[in-house]
Amino acid sequence: MSRTSRSTLAATALCLATLLGVSSVEAYTYRACDGNRIRWDRQWDNRWISTTSFPPGSAWDARYQNAMWHWNNVRGSAFNFFVMRDTDGTHNESNGRSEVYLDNSITLPTLAVTLVRYHCYWFFGLHYGIDEADMGFNNNIGWNLGQLNYSNLGLPVSFEGVALHELGHALGLKHEDRWLATMNSNYPAAGPLGHWREWDPSGDDREGSRLLYPDGIGEVDIAGSVFRSIGGGSSALVTSPASAARGSTINIQFTFSNLSTTTQTFNIGFYLSSNDFISKFDRLIGTNTGAWGSPGFTGTFTRSLTIPGDIAPGQYWLGFIVDNSETTGEANETNNNMEMPRPIQIN
Ligand SMILES: [Zn+2]
Structure with a gap:
């Protein structure tokens, strides 16, 4: 009844395919259940941020919350992430909590993994939706907690940039590799925007979030x-x-x-x-x-x-x-x- 899809962001041109789900013919891609878009029914998710990996008030914590805010700030999409603190130093992919942590088991070229657990079944009616979206960041590499350096697009990689991509998976988007997008398979994907190098979902990614969680609000940017x-x-x-x-x-x-x-x-x-x-x-x-x-x-x-x-x-x-x-x-x-x-x- 419950399935987990492993979505990753790679450091090189190696594209690790997503394992389950159906691609749509539209720009952005998402999972579907008999033609229905699989999403969070409640239109929000609590992110249980590990305090042992990312202490409250640390640069890690600030960068992660910044990435969350940028998705929350997409107008035309009702979806919101909220901050919770996971203090027990452990994570479990089927406890109903979307945990966020540094993961020693991840190795290059994978930078991070989002495990989206969702359901799609018929039982006197079709039932579908996302249940949990744990997120592990590779703890065997260096992470840049500052501004992206254009002269070095390799290691250390931007934590906020990777977090923005992974959070797109957490709200239900899959990879989009046909043009420049935050949901591109490979780092640094669409990269940041403008002189101030702000990590913000690109146009295509915003349309994906709006399709899953439409609220009719307009945005001009x-x-x-x-x-x-x-x-x-x-x-x-x-x-x-x-x-x-x-x-x-x-x-x-x-x-x-x-x-x-x-x-x-x-x-x-x-x-x-x-x-x-x-x-x-x-x-x-x-x-x-x-x-x-x-x-x-x-x-x-x-x-x-x-x-x-x-x-x-x-x-x-x-x-x-x-x-x-x-x-x-x-x-x-x-x-x-x-x-x-x-x-x-x-x-
Ligand atoms: Zn990915």
């Missing part, structure tokens, strides 16, 4: 990213030149995600900056007018830009601002500014 899908559930940084001559024309890649519940149309400004924070006061060197994305859309594009001939040689940053004309009132205005993940030396 567009974000920039320095990641792109390279296929098979893997991601890499966008490309941009490390050097260029004044007056030359170069290409950069850029990515944006529509986190909104509706299609958005907006402008994108491309800038040259003397520091890594791209602002409207930097040198505007290109504009895309009328960019648009449907709900859940994340895409990577290439833009040609000409380096101004009148600037002093030196180190600069290229970057972009989504909705630089600020015509879209967004839930989050801090994820629009995106510098390239490396500086450019201009000669």
Whole structure:
């Protein structure tokens, strides 16, 4: 009657397939029971955070709760995670408590495992739903409890980034490997958003949560990213030149995600900056007018830009601002500014 599906996030291109369930034809994927979406009937889950693994008030605890908050903050989805404290130092995958812990039994390339226990059976009616979602993090590797470092996408891995992915499993989502998404199989999946490198579910993942737990509330938000899908559930940084001559024309890649519940149309400004924070006061060197994305859309594009001939040689940053004309009132205005993940030396 009860089944457990083991979902993992891998460190390499090895994709560990999910074992059970039915993929949908829609963007995000989830488990189904005779065509019905398997989810938490109550639309919430208590996360029993191990106090021996993640002491209250520690950076671990703060990062984990931040990942929970970002899922709770998805508008259009009623789902919420709540904090509980598991103080006994043990975990059990069928005690009805979703426990969160460091796990000595996990080895690379697996970074973390979410064990989703659910039911799907007929007994004078169809019964289905998630019952428990334990979550173990590999205790044999190094974890980064700070900001993601673009120049090192290997070990130590971002705890908050992995937690965000695993929490997507805990609320009922499976892997989505067709485009850039938080639920990509391989770390760092969609990566963080915007200059402040905020780990936030991407557009597709938000649509998945909204489909499982719809509450009809609207959200408007567009974000920039320095990641792109390279296929098979893997991601890499966008490309941009490390050097260029004044007056030359170069290409950069850029990515944006529509986190909104509706299609958005907006402008994108491309800038040259003397520091890594791209602002409207930097040198505007290109504009895309009328960019648009449907709900859940994340895409990577290439833009040609000409380096101004009148600037002093030196180190600069290229970057972009989504909705630089600020015509879209967004839930989050801090994820629009995106510098390239490396500086450019201009000669
Ligand atoms: Zn996974």
